[in-house]
Every structure is written in C-alpha cells, then in structure tokens.
Amino acid sequence: MGTIERLLEVDSSPSAFVESLQEYALTSHAANHPLLERIAVGDLPDIKANITFLLSEYYHYSHQFTRYLTAVMANLEAPKSRSALVQNAADESGYLQPSEAAELVKNGIDPEHAKAPHPELFRRFLRAIGAKPEEILKRKPFVATFAWVDAFRGLCMHGGEVQGVGALGIATEGIVAVMYRRILRGIAIAWPDMAPRDRVFFDLHAVVDDEHAHTLRDIAISLADTPETKRELAVGVYRALVIRSAFFDEMMAEIDASAAITPRPAINVAAQGALA
Numbered sequence: 001m002g003t004i005e006r007l008l009e010v011d012s013s014p015s016a017f018v019e020s021l022q023e024y025a026l027t028s029h030a031a032n033h034p035l036l037e038r039i040a041v042g043d044l045p046d047i048k049a050n051i052t053f054l055l056s057e058y059y060h061y062s063h064q065f066t067r068y069l070t071a072v073m074a075n076l077e078a079p080k081s082r083s084a085l086v087q088n089a090a091d092e093s094g095y096l097q098p099s100e101a102a103e104l105v106k107n108g109i110d111p112e113h114a115k116a117p118h119p120e121l122f123r124r125f126l127r128a129i130g131a132k133p134e135e136i137l138k139r140k141p142f143v144a145t146f147a148w149v150d151a152f153r154g155l156c157m158h159g160g161e162v163q164g165v166g167a168l169g170i171a172t173e174g175i176v177a178v179m180y181r182r183i184l185r186g187i188a189i190a191w192p193d194m195a196p197r198d199r200v201f202f203d204l205h206a207v208v209d210d211e212h213a214h215t216l217r218d219i220a221i222s223l224a225d226t227p228e229t230k231r232e233l234a235v236g237v238y239r240a241l242v243i244r245s246a247f248f249d250e251m252m253a254e255i256d257a258s259a260a261i262t263p264r265p266a267i268n269v270a271a272q273g274a275l276a
C-alpha cells in the first residue's frame with residue numbers, strides 16, 4: 001500500500017477511488033495498531049486492568065457516537081444521503097431491522113441482547129468488567145483521549161460534508177470490524193467466562209458496522225466525482241486515522257510506563273467480588 005497521495009494520482013472512477021481509500025484505511029497504522037495486536041494475543045502487563053483502562057478512556061469517545069453521526073448527517077446536502085443515514089442512527093438507538101436481526105443470528109449473536117441504545121450496550125460491558133461508567137464520565141479523560149474526541153467531533157461537525165463522510169465512514173465505520181475483532185480476542189483472554197450478552201457491544205459492531213460503512217461508502221462515492229472532492233475525502237480519512245492512531249500511541253505508552261513503575265491502580269475497577 002502506497003501513500004494516500006498516490007491514490008489521488010490515479011484517474012479512477014468514484015467507486016474505485018473510494019475502494020482504494022477504504023483499503024488504505026484498513027491497512028493503516030490506526031486500524032492495525034500494535035496496541036490492538038498486543039490486546040489480541042494478550043501481550044499486556046495486566047490484561048484485565050489495562051483493557052479496563054483503555055476501554056474506559058474509549059468510552060469518553062464512544063458514548064458520543066450519535067453526535068458525530070448526526071453532525072455528518074446534518075452537513076449532507078443531498079436529502080437522499082441524509083435519509084440513507086437515518087437507518088444508521090436508528091441502529092444506534094437499539095432498533096434492529098428484521099434483516100439485521102437475521103444477520104446477527106447468522107453470526108451467532110442473540111438479537112435480544114442487542115436491543116438497547118449502543119452507549120447502554122457499552123455501559124453493560126463496562127459494568128460486567130467491574131468498571132463504573134457514571135464515574136468514568138465524572139473524571140477527566142486523559143489529554144490524549146480528550147484531544148482525539150475533540151478533534152474527531154470537530155471534524156464531523158465543521159470539516160464539511162466530504163471530509164465528514166471520509167472520517168466517519170471510511171476511516172471509522174469502515175475499520176471498526178477489524179479493530180473490534182482484535183479487542184474481542186483480548187476480552188476472551190481476560191474474561192473467558194464473560195456472558196455473550198455482556199460483550200454484545202463488540203460482537204454487534206463487528207457485524208453491523210460493515211453495513212453502516214457500506215451506506216457511508218455509497219454516500220462517499222456520490223461525492224467523489226471531482227478531483228477536488230476526492231482530495232477532500234482523502235483529507236477526512238487521513239485526519240481521522242492520524243488522530244485515532246495518536247490516541248492508541250499514547251494509551252500504549254501509558255500502559256507500558258505504568259507497568260514499569262507499579263501495577264495500575266484499580267481506579268475504575270469495583271471492589272473485589274463485584275463480578276461474582
């Protein structure tokens with residue numbers, strides 16, 4: 001995979017260009033970050049404490065997901081594109097179309113487990129690992145987390161419709177499945193007995209975000225019809241990947257630095273026995 005600049009040099013159709021951008025995002029440092037690789041094989045100093053740490057920080061980003069989505073929707077000029085994203089927004093609120101429920105069943109996921117707003121599914125996971133979501137939001141996120149969330153939200157709100165679609169679609173929904181599959185492997189190592197209902201946030205997104213990404217990719221294709229809009233799309237993708245990657249860099253450095261000094265204090269972890 002070459003640089004993102006090279007993709008712009010090829011005189012490709014809108015769909016071929018969007019496909020090449022998606023391939024770039026899927027093979028990017030952000031989507032294949034060493035921290036995710038280490039989680040997948042259990043190569044973390046204290047895997048339970050550090051997955052809890054990472055996903056508690058991630059919750060500061062994740063619980064605002066509908067803000068990013070509705071910002072991108074609001075900026076779309078074509079009514080057809082806005083209405084296409086209504087389904088994504090409904091899914092975020094816990095609605096499941098019969099076809100989506102069937103897709104979940106096909107992937108071994110009980111649709112009943114998934115019928116709740118996605119932030120609530122994330123909170124269910126956090127509680128299952130002994131973290132306290134309400135307390136997480138009361139304390140300040142790490143600088144790197146705040147910077148990522150702030151920059152990403154700003155990109156979705158003020159980056160313009162083309163950059164927003166690139167950031168949220170190709171560089172986020174389009175890479176979620178590969179990232180979450182690695183996180184799920186780490187969860188299975190750290191909490192092998194976790195009930196499927198408790199980890200459904202990750203199972204679900206490893207399936208439905210492929211569909212969400214598909215909707216956003218179609219919108220991206222409809223926008224990428226000039227050299228200028230192709231460039232804008234690439235900028236949105238690049239920005240979103242770089243800021244996500246910087247967040248993972250800092251989280252990994254923090255995990256390793258803490259391990260070098262002392263085991264991570266259980267700031268977000270409930271008292272012993274709370275998982276029983």
Ligand SMILES: [Fe+2]
Nearest residue numbers: 065092118205
């Ligand atoms: Fe979601």
